[in-house]
Amino acid sequence: MTIDRPTVSIVMPAFNRADYIAEALQSLQAEPGIDAEILVVDDGSTDGCDAIVASIAAADPRVRLIRQDHRGVSAARNTGLRAATGHFLTFLDSDDISAPGRILRQVTKLAARPDLVAVIGQRIYFNAMNRDFEPEAGSLWQRTLDICLASAVFRRSTFDVFGGFDEALTYGEDIDFYFRLFEADCRFLIEIDTAIYYRRHAGNMTNDRDAMHRACLRAYHNSMLRRRATGRTRRLDLFFFRQFDQETEFGGEPDTAPQSSPLNA
């Protein structure tokens, strides 16, 4: 399948990220070769974050601000999913940076392979980076393949099949979602290319260690419940945190993967 300009919805949940969100949006606005629909779901920010987005949206019709009362990241993602109209869908957190060219690159690969459920790239953690996306001297950084929605591109129809995000989860909603894909033996393409840059800072949601552990437990429990219900006894075959030196496919055989509707057809 060839696609001239794929339509891609990018969901960005935002809560009190006034310091970073403009840079996050700039990384999406600069993305070439796609018809982007950038859906910023402001989850009740009180720091002026929504005003910054409104200002950017006023100058760029691709950016759309959706305000809601504070309901948590899962609910914000679901709001974005409901508003999304693109054939393809990805995410970006409001304090991170999408690597230049990664969306078109991933969409092109996904569109060519109806048996794939997602194309997933690498995430680079950083605390200081220059304009060329290189870590500043002395800055900590690390490259890893970890559980991250923003490092992947999906078909929007995948969310029709597998559902959105569990709003009972205030953390770990991404783990819970990926588990559903693994439980169905979906097939993935793992890139060695960088997909996003993940900014480490004192306000990271993932800094609340105990809350994150308990959220992981809930996600594990949800997975156990589903596997009991379906009678699945095989282990989940996970690829996260493995290291690959070349592009790799992972998951169930193509004929066992869920069929997605054709896109841009």
Place this chain on the structure above:
Amino acid sequence: MVEATYLTVAVPNCVADDFGGEIVALNLDTGFYFSLRDLAAAVWRDLAAGHSVESVLGPLGAQAPHLAEDATRLIDRIQSEGLMQPAVAVVLAEGDPSVATFIAGGMTSLVIDSYDDLRDLVMTDPIHEVVEEVGWPVRREDA
């Protein structure tokens, strides 16, 4: 053989929670996670609440000797898997342990299920722990 009289959840290496009566416990050192349901979950809750091992085993043995034996094996397993450890100090629980209620309700399963399929995930620390000297997230040496 159960040596400790009082046990406590082996924090910080174990994190556990109660999901609608099912205990899910995760050993962050080994990457294994566990599920305890029915009577096994009641034993966990009673021990975690500050009931002594003996006070938990008592009602089980009174109902049927094999229940106390099974529960002893369960408690040994809980400790050997690094989920609970002898308590250095304990806030004693008030009232009777709940296991008797579960036995009366017909719940006698003392099974603990273990899973290792998320080991890579757990051992690499999905919450992106920062260790300033080496960057993050951290993959442990024993992973």
